[in-house]
Amino acid sequence: MARNTIARIHPDAVAHNLRQVRERAPGSRVMAVVKADAYGHRIDLCLPALAGADMLAVATIEEARAIRRLGNGLPVLLLEGVTDPGDLAVASELGLELTVHHRNQMEALGRFGRQVTPRVWLKVDSGMHRLGVDQAEAAELHHRLLQLPGVARVNLMSHLACAEQTGHPLNTLQLERFDSTVFGLEGEHCLANSAAIFGWPAIHRDWVRAGIVLYGISPMEVGSGSDLGLRPAMTLTSELLAVNRVPAGECIGYGGRFVTPDDMLIGVAAIGYGDGYPRSMADGAPVLVNGRRCRLAGRVSMDMITIDLADCPDAKIGDPVVLWGNDLPIEEVARSAGTIPYELVCRITRRVRYRAQSARHAPGKVK
Secondary structure: OOOOOOOEHHHHHHHHHHHHHHOOOOEEEEEOHHHHHHHHHOOOHHHHHOOOOOEEEOOOOOHHHHHHHOOOOOOEEEOOOOHHHHHHHHHHOOEEEEEEHHHHHHHHHHOOOOOOOOOOEEEOOOOOOOOOHHHHHHHHHHHHHHHHOOOOEEEEEEEOOOOOOOOOOHHHHHHHHHHHHHOOOOOOEEEEEEHHHHHHHHOOEEEEEEHHHHHOOOOOOOHHHHOOOOOOOOOEEEEEEEEEEEEOOOOOOOOHEEHHHHHHHEEEEOOOOOOOOOOOOOOOOEEEEEEEEEEEEEOOOOOOOOEEOOOOOOOOOOOOEEEOOOOHHHHHHHHHHHHHHHHHHHOOOOOEEEEEEHHOOOOOOOO
């Protein structure tokens, strides 16, 4: 019998979320970010729902190659550009657009000696200090890029460090630095990431980069995707392997972290850190059993979790367990693990089965 631990992906939710992005940024074109296998949602399952985007963006050549194998004809941007000059020929063959965030990348393009892409994206470091050319050299590099074979346009972009904190002073400082750096330079602008799309309309500009919001997850520090009109694109499910009565005063799971205060009904579900469900999850973390809210009781092990079934006393072996998704926001679950939703969806391992399913038929309705 197959182990029924399944990540149900909802392409209709992805399409809905893309429409929400367009409604929030009606004057901008949308760059749909699908790196890390569509943020753990499987690019092959999500790509058809993103046909209405203006462009896709990935982190690596391998991710771009996977998109081309799927037959998608949208423009694809390499967000980190090319680090190995030998990959320029591959990028040209795949028809990719390139980010240039370092002088060395521009020089490699010059040595390549022939057209890679007619549109290049020059990334400016406006204050995050991760990737991006220095503000003082941006104008020079912009000019030199336009002299390269076949380059017809250089767009300008940057990345915000604190966009999810709408009142953070670094946001305003980065915007001022970006605007002063690119003043007078030809090309379209791209500054707004997922958080800025929903929290800072003034910086939508020509392009917006939609990432985590496409998958129904809020990029903000508080709340959930539903607060932004989004729908979760993943429902992670398992089932009960066992239902046991445990007397008061007994320890549950590794390390004896949880001790039963009374006689308790404990369920064992087939998921653990070997599937990507984090070991750091705290006692009391929410799960749904038969659509009812229950709580984690005991440390997560490699293959199993243990659940307090006090609120689901009629539970039985084989009953469905929802770890996050419809009616159980992943943002809430992530807080119980001391992490962010991005990490939860990206860390799901290969032994979890993926299945495309309409969000209307996803399990987990709260009773």
